[in-house]
Amino acid sequence: MxxxxxxxxxxxxxxxxxxxxxxxxxxxxxxxxxxxxxxxxxxxxxxxxxxxxxxxxxxxxxxxxxxxxxxxxxxxxxxxxxxxxxxxxxxxxxxxxxxxxxxxxxxxxxxxxxxxxxxxxxxxxxxxHPTQALLDYFTMLEKIKTVKNKKVVIIGDIKHSRVAKSNIALLKKFGANIITTAPEYFKEDINGAFFEPDLKKALDGADVVMALRIQNERLDEAISKEDFIKNYSLNMENFPKNAILMHPGPVNRDVEISSELLDSKIGITILNQAENxxxxxxxxxxxxxxxxxx
Amino acid sequence: MxxxxxxxxxxxxxxxxxxxxxxxxxxxxxxxxxxxxxxxxxxxxxxxxxxxxxxxxxxxxxxxxxxxxxxxxxxxxxxxxxxxxxxxxxxxxxxxxxxxxxxxxxxxxxxxxxxxxxxxxxxxxxxxHPTQALLDYFTMLEKIKTVKNKKVVIIGDIKHSRVAKSNIALLKKFGANIITTAPEYFKEDINGAFFEPDLKKALDGADVVMALRIQNERLDEAISKEDFIKNYSLNMENFPKNAILMHPGPVNRDVEISSELLDSKIGITILNQAENxxxxxxxxxxxxxxxxxx
Amino acid sequence: MxxxxxxxxxxxxxxxxxxxxxxxxxxxxxxxxxxxxxxxxxxxxxxxxxxxxxxxxxxxxxxxxxxxxxxxxxxxxxxxxxxxxxxxxxxxxxxxxxxxxxxxxxxxxxxxxxxxxxxxxxxxxxxxHPTQALLDYFTMLEKIKTVKNKKVVIIGDIKHSRVAKSNIALLKKFGANIITTAPEYFKEDINGAFFEPDLKKALDGADVVMALRIQNERLDEAISKEDFIKNYSLNMENFPKNAILMHPGPVNRDVEISSELLDSKIGITILNQAENxxxxxxxxxxxxxxxxxx
Missing domain, CATH: 3.40.50.1370 (Aspartate/ornithine carbamoyltransferase)
Structure with missing residues (x-):
């Protein structure tokens, strides 16, 4: 068996x-x-x-x-x-x-x-969600060869996300430098990851930026959608140069990621994930x- | 055609x-x-x-x-x-x-x-339900070679059971000695089968014991579940030595068959039926x- | 693409x-x-x-x-x-x-x-509904070789029917003489087709007669079912000799087509359509x- x-x-x-x-x-x-x-x-x-x-x-x-x-x-x-x-x-x-x-x-x-x-x-x-972590890792290797000592930033509802947990479990095996960032309500301390509440600091020098799906029904009970977007939404302005953008999908457009960023060349990695x-x-x-x- | x-x-x-x-x-x-x-x-x-x-x-x-x-x-x-x-x-x-x-x-x-x-x-x-009767017969032949002159006991909701009807139709073609046993409400006289209201007498010397699925919604309209279990449920104590246990599935655990009996080696025949x-x-x-x- | x-x-x-x-x-x-x-x-x-x-x-x-x-x-x-x-x-x-x-x-x-x-x-x-029009055309060709100068009559809810629209678009490319007939409420002027309100006149000399499915919920809001049947239902009496009978299915028996006509040899073309x-x-x-x- x-x-x-x-x-x-x-x-x-x-x-x-x-x-x-x-x-x-x-x-x-x-x-x-x-x-x-x-x-x-x-x-x-x-x-x-x-x-x-x-x-x-x-x-x-x-x-x-x-x-x-x-x-x-x-x-x-x-x-x-x-x-x-x-x-x-x-x-x-x-x-x-x-x-x-x-x-x-x-x-x-x-x-x-x-x-x-x-x-x-x-x-x-x-x-x-192990197959998600495996496909994410496969996609990272295609783009950046190795995750060893690379900065991987995971953004959003860490607490309720099986995608975050399985990715962290995998990435720490391969020596990545893992940062989580989230509003207080979505925070969870996970062994192997370092928590940084400030998005800008978290994104600084990132190699991989992984946004998590936010369940809409959770947004208004914990934090207003406007506040989340203001502080944790990725867009053309705050997205770090040369990083790759990942998301397990489906994306809430203009919540986790701006439509402009998603529909740019940078957004294509999310479809590479699905393909892989x-x-x-x-x-x-x-x-x-x-x-x-x- | x-x-x-x-x-x-x-x-x-x-x-x-x-x-x-x-x-x-x-x-x-x-x-x-x-x-x-x-x-x-x-x-x-x-x-x-x-x-x-x-x-x-x-x-x-x-x-x-x-x-x-x-x-x-x-x-x-x-x-x-x-x-x-x-x-x-x-x-x-x-x-x-x-x-x-x-x-x-x-x-x-x-x-x-x-x-x-x-x-x-x-x-x-x-x-x-002819394919059920055929798979039941196939399973009996694997276990006891022939049904001719063998005692096959069918227990439970005879009246509403297409499984019972098709099995009796088949078994009588091949010379089995067919006994049905059930509470009065579930009784039905079927050509080729002999009715015996007492479970203990019915089971005595049985070669094949086939429990039928009881639809829960029927139990309390006709007979209390407790009474049915007391008088017609199969368990380690009343199950006849050397007989084989059959059921068309899904089993209501601890109603037609006790979990202990079902999970014992005797219960395996029910999965042989599904396989066949x-x-x-x-x-x-x-x-x-x-x-x-x- | x-x-x-x-x-x-x-x-x-x-x-x-x-x-x-x-x-x-x-x-x-x-x-x-x-x-x-x-x-x-x-x-x-x-x-x-x-x-x-x-x-x-x-x-x-x-x-x-x-x-x-x-x-x-x-x-x-x-x-x-x-x-x-x-x-x-x-x-x-x-x-x-x-x-x-x-x-x-x-x-x-x-x-x-x-x-x-x-x-x-x-x-x-x-x-x-282009695949419907193509299969209808395929079926017509099997039966009458060509639609050029042939009279094709389309009956019923022209207004809401994508089947009618695609058939007319196709048939006019191949030179058919297309007639639509319908109660006032279901009428729509479509380029390439000639409207004739009277069923009998429409059917006169027809080579192909195509009844459309009427959605029951539309019948009573617009026209009584009885009136529709009286004036536009096809039956053994009004169906033109030597014409072929078509319908995209499912047929409302005794509404668009009488059961007698549908179950006659004439009705078989409707199943040829499905096969094709x-x-x-x-x-x-x-x-x-x-x-x-x-």
């Missing part, structure tokens, strides 16, 4: 192997898993991550199964253990899961299912199906 | 051929129906039966089409005859149908469609597409 | 090439676009057009992606430009779009996306992916 649960569980060697594999898929490497069946269990809505995995599965020649939670037997009160046991009996052995529950995948990993199964974390709770995501997900599924991930 | 509507319509030879075919698919037989298109029309929610058919279709190399009733032209008042005529014109010639309506498939079979079409009953009303279901469905679709089923 | 937006944008040579290509797919021509990914973005419900495109994509060996609007990031306030940019980064480069918005595809065509993308209009607003639709859509996608459509 092999899974991708968190970045923390991966060694630097495993991460490098995944990046190399993604890179070779991007260069046209071919695979044919036509006897493999992969379920997409998204307990939270998602367009981009779901389509990215679905596309990765199709490119690998495998079969995707869209598990529509609202129509499933879970409505009939079935436990998720019984659901997965049934699906693995049917022949689906890989489960891509997005969930609000922090400990769901951990619990599932402990269970001795009817047949060996693989779990891939496609975003859980506020703590981790498919190759990372192909690499993860490929490695899991080969039994190479612990 | 060839269909799978009910067990009653199949000869024992046809059933044996389907079991042999399923068995060879389980052993790795390959098929490639890449020019075939199969619609899944589920007018009732179902996770397991739908995914089982979807997986069977993919393994056969054919293309599944998920017909989402709530978004279809049926909402625009189109008759199902016109819908199917249109879909068969498009190139979908096999229809897997789950419906509450007892006579829908019968009616459809009478219609002269634009092109030849096949109907597969994936569960209709309270009367029949895919191969039975492959065999049914294969036989239908070859025009071998009447 | 190449699209199929409107019939008006196609030359007669391009239309003839599409018909020839559809015809060769109908005769068994094979294609394998297994590295191509096509999104179906249906902002309005549709069974037949959606399944027709999905089936065409599968037959071409490509991968369909069903974009469920209600679950997408559009709910999170993402613009459609950003959504499509993201999807084309992922590797989906062809977008089949059905929408109420008249100018959506026009706007999308102006945008410089991250990667080259193709748009296929699967029905927009009240103005155009798949081949037309294969031809359109094939031509677009080859970069042959402007």
């Amino acid at each position: 092999r899974h991708l649960d968190t970045i923390e569980n991966l060694t630097t060697v495993e991460i490098e192997e995944l990046i190399d594999s993604a890179s070779s898929f991007k260069s046209g490497r071919y695979a044919n898993y036509s006897t493999k069946h992969v379920a997409l269990m998204f307990f939270e809505n998602s367009t981009r991550t779901r389509f990215s995995f679905e596309c990765a599965i199709n490119r690998l020649g495998a079969h995707p199964y869209i598990f529509d939670i609202s129509k499933s037997s879970n409505q009939k009160g079935e436990t998720i253990k019984d659901t997965i046991n049934n699906l693995c009996a049917i022949g689906i052995n890989t489960f891509v899961i997005r969930t609000k529950e922090e400990d769901l995948i951990d619990k599932l990993k402990q269970i001795d299912f009817y047949k060996p199964v693989h779990f891939i974390n496609a975003g859980k709770g506020k703590s981790s 995501g498919v190759y990372i997900r192909m690499a993860v599924i490929d490695k899991i199906l080969k039994g190479q991930l612990k | 060839r269909h799978l509507d009910t067990i009653e319509n199949l000869t024992t030879v046809e059933i044996e051929e389907l079991i042999d075919s399923a068995s060879s698919f389980k052993s790795g037989r390959y098929a490639n129906y890449s020019t075939k298109h199969v619609a899944l029309m589920f007018f009732e929610n179902s996770t397991r039966t739908r995914f089982s058919f979807e997986c069977a279709i993919n393994r056969l190399g054919a293309h599944p089409y998920i017909f989402d009733i709530s978004k279809s032209s049926n909402q625009k008042g189109e008759t199902i005859k016109d819908t199917i005529n249109n879909l068969c014109a498009i190139g979908i010639n096999t229809f897997v149908i789950r419906t509450k309506e007892e006579d829908l498939i019968d009616k459809l079979k009478q219609i002269d469609f634009y092109k030849p079409v096949h109907f597969i009953n994936a569960g209709k009303g309270k009367s029949s 279901g895919v191969y039975i469905r492959m065999a049914v679709i294969d036989k239908i597409l070859k025009g071998q089923l009447k | 190449r699209h199929l937006d409107t019939i008006e944008n196609l030359t007669t040579v391009e239309i003839e090439e599409l018909i020839d290509s559809a015809s060769s797919f109908k005769s068994g021509r094979y294609a394998n676009y297994s590295t191509k990914h096509v999104a179906l973005m249906f902002f309005e419900n549709s069974t037949r057009t959606r399944f027709s495109f999905e089936c065409a994509i599968n037959r071409l060996g490509a991968h369909p992606y069903i974009f469920d609007i209600s679950k997408s990031s559009n709910q999170k306030g993402e613009t459609i430009k950003d959504t499509i940019n993201n999807l084309c980064a992922i590797g989906i480069n062809t977008f089949v779009i059905r929408t109420k918005e008249e100018d959506l595809i026009d706007k999308l065509k102006q945008i410089d996306f991250y990667k080259p993308v193709h748009f296929i209009n699967a029905g927009k607003g009240k103005s155009s 639709g798949v081949y037309i859509r294969m031809a359109v996608i094939d031509k677009i992916l080859k970069g042959q459509l402007k």
Whole structure:
């Protein structure tokens, strides 16, 4: 049984192997898993991550199964253990899961299912989103070769962001100088990152600037949208020269990033991230199906 | 035009051929129906039966089409005859149908469609669920070689259960000694089965014990859940030695079967049923597409 | 960047090439676009057009992606430009779009996306539905060889019908004599067609009779259903000898066309239309992916 649960569980060697594999898929490497069946269990809505995995599965020649939670037997009160046991009996052995529950995948990993199964974390709770961190790292390497001693600034809702947590977990393994910046309400101290409340100071000399998605419903409960934009929005004026701009998407235009900056050449990296995501997900599924991930 | 509507319509030879075919698919037989298109029309929610058919279709190399009733032209008042005529014109010639309506498939079979079409009953009303009975029989044969003169006990909501009806129809063709047991409200006299109200007597010397799913909403209208559990729930104490335990799933844990029994080695047969279901469905679709089923 | 937006944008040579290509797919021509990914973005419900495109994509060996609007990031306030940019980064480069918005595809065509993308209009607003017009023309050619100087009568809700508009745009390119007939409320003067309020006069000597779908909710606001049926419904009595009967479907039985006429041999052409639709859509996608459509 092999899974991708968190970045923390991966060694630097495993991460490098995944990046190399993604890179070779991007260069046209071919695979044919036509006897493999992969379920997409998204307990939270998602367009981009779901389509990215679905596309990765199709490119690998495998079969995707869209598990529509609202129509499933879970409505009939079935436990998720019984659901997965049934699906693995049917022949689906890989489960891509997005969930609000922090400990769901951990619990599932402990269970001795009817047949060996693989779990891939496609975003859980506020703590981790490993394929996003991997695709972000892949994109950084394409642009700046290495993150060692490079200044990576992460901006916005650090507290609720699984993207921030997984990126920090990965970047600190590779020796990056990680700075977080956020309004007080969105602040969280994370091991390996240094907090700087002032955006201007944080951005000074940055190599990578990663804006996080702000959930609109959180903005007005904690800080006014106007205040956030005034103090933490990226634009043509405050964006550091020669840095690369990243965002997990979807961007709230003119909130995290001005439309002008987003639509400039600088904004293109955000689409490179999306493009690279498919190759990372192909690499993860490929490695899991080969039994190479612990 | 060839269909799978009910067990009653199949000869024992046809059933044996389907079991042999399923068995060879389980052993790795390959098929490639890449020019075939199969619609899944589920007018009732179902996770397991739908995914089982979807997986069977993919393994056969054919293309599944998920017909989402709530978004279809049926909402625009189109008759199902016109819908199917249109879909068969498009190139979908096999229809897997789950419906509450007892006579829908019968009616459809009478219609002269634009092109030849096949109907597969994936569960209709309270009367029949032939692929379930076939996969149950396949599983019994794997475990006990033959059902002839074997004691098969079916427990629970006999009255509303299409699983019970199709199993009895099949098992009596092959000479099983069939016993049903249920509270008065769930009782129904079915030709070929003997009713025994007392669970203990029913279970005595059983070779196969099949619990049926109880719909929770039915329990409290007819009999209290506590009374049902007290008198008809299977557990480590009352389960007969050497018998095999079956259930169509999903199980209401601690209602039809205690969690302890379900999670013991004895419970594994229920997952064997699910596993065998895919191969039975492959065999049914294969036989239908070859025009071998009447 | 190449699209199929409107019939008006196609030359007669391009239309003839599409018909020839559809015809060769109908005769068994094979294609394998297994590295191509096509999104179906249906902002309005549709069974037949959606399944027709999905089936065409599968037959071409490509991968369909069903974009469920209600679950997408559009709910999170993402613009459609950003959504499509993201999807084309992922590797989906062809977008089949059905929408109420008249100018959506026009706007999308102006945008410089991250990667080259193709748009296929699967029905927009009240103005155009080019694949329907192409499949209708394909069907007419099969039946009556040419439309030049042939009388084509279009009946019903001309005003709100994109089917009517695209058919007229196409038929006038090929020299048909086009007559529209409708109650006053559904009338619209369209360049290239002659309006005749009296059904009997309109039908006199017709070669092709095309009834349009009436949306029930429109009937009682504008004209009583009884009046419409009395004056504009087609039946065994008023249907012109030797004409062919067409309808885009789904038919409101006994409103636009009597059940008796629909279920007679004359009604079969409506299913020929549906059958031909798949081949037309294969031809359109094939031509677009080859970069042959402007």
